[in-house]
Amino acid sequence: MELQSVDTRLQAVRARMAEFPKKTAEIEARVSGAKAELDAAKAAQLATVKDRKKYELDVEQHKDRVRKYKDQTSQVKTNEAYKALQHEVEMAEAEIAKAEDRLLEQMVNGEEYDRRIKASDKLLKEVEEVARGLRSKLDSEKSEAEKELAQLTEERARVAAEIPENMLDHYDRIMHKHDNIALAEVRDEKCGACGMRIRPHVMQEMRRSTSEEMFHCETCTRILYYGEPTAAASIAAAAPKSNIAGHDS
Numbered sequence: 001m002e003l004q005s006v007d008t009r010l011q012a013v014r015a016r017m018a019e020f021p022k023k024t025a026e027i028e029a030r031v032s033g034a035k036a037e038l039d040a041a042k043a044a045q046l047a048t049v050k051d052r053k054k055y056e057l058d059v060e061q062h063k064d065r066v067r068k069y070k071d072q073t074s075q076v077k078t079n080e081a082y083k084a085l086q087h088e089v090e091m092a093e094a095e096i097a098k099a100e101d102r103l104l105e106q107m108v109n110g111e112e113y114d115r116r117i118k119a120s121d122k123l124l125k126e127v128e129e130v131a132r133g134l135r136s137k138l139d140s141e142k143s144e145a146e147k148e149l150a151q152l153t154e155e156r157a158r159v160a161a162e163i164p165e166n167m168l169d170h171y172d173r174i175m176h177k178h179d180n181i182a183l184a185e186v187r188d189e190k191c192g193a194c195g196m197r198i199r200p201h202v203m204q205e206m207r208r209s210t211s212e213e214m215f216h217c218e219t220c221t222r223i224l225y226y227g228e229p230t231a232a233a234s235i236a237a238a239a240p241k242s243n244i245a246g247h248d249s
């Protein structure tokens, strides 16, 4: 029972340790998510700047065209040629207006992306700050768990050394087969682990038995123990019942 108590605590520590990689991944995912948001805002801003340059260039080119057509206007001889140039000028001016609209749109977008960059940057800093705290908390939890694991491993070796080898082998086999729980307390004439009823004659034998024989649950094969709490039970805080009722398997 003392061994089972140690094993139960060992299992709890191992379960805690198994959670650490997931917790670390969650922290890092939050940080990289915030970084990705900032990167996206910066990329959008960069694209806006590029577009803005393109539209500025468009405006300049169309203005050049207008100047060129206006220069030509002074040299034309016919009314038709004059009209044709006039038409070209109007087209170029329409293009200028369009490019200027786009330019304005990109400038508004640029302001929006500036705000997004600032907000994302602020958020990233906050997330990083929280992550630093969580990482250091996790680190101390880790070292605490490792310390506990080392202590319990030592304790298990000490407890196991007091148990006859064949009995220990038997216990270990059942433990590994059944989720680290090799013992089951008899309660209301039922196996405390799987709940199956224990046959009356087995109950009788268990009650009578004072030796170190072992009884097993016929269904889950765990080692049954049965009895009143005794002074010896102080060893097992987790399961304060004693007297292994016995019957060899």
Ligand SMILES: [Zn+2]
Binding pocket: 184, 191, 192, 193, 194, 195, 196, 217, 218, 219, 220, 221, 222
């Ligand atoms: Zn059982």
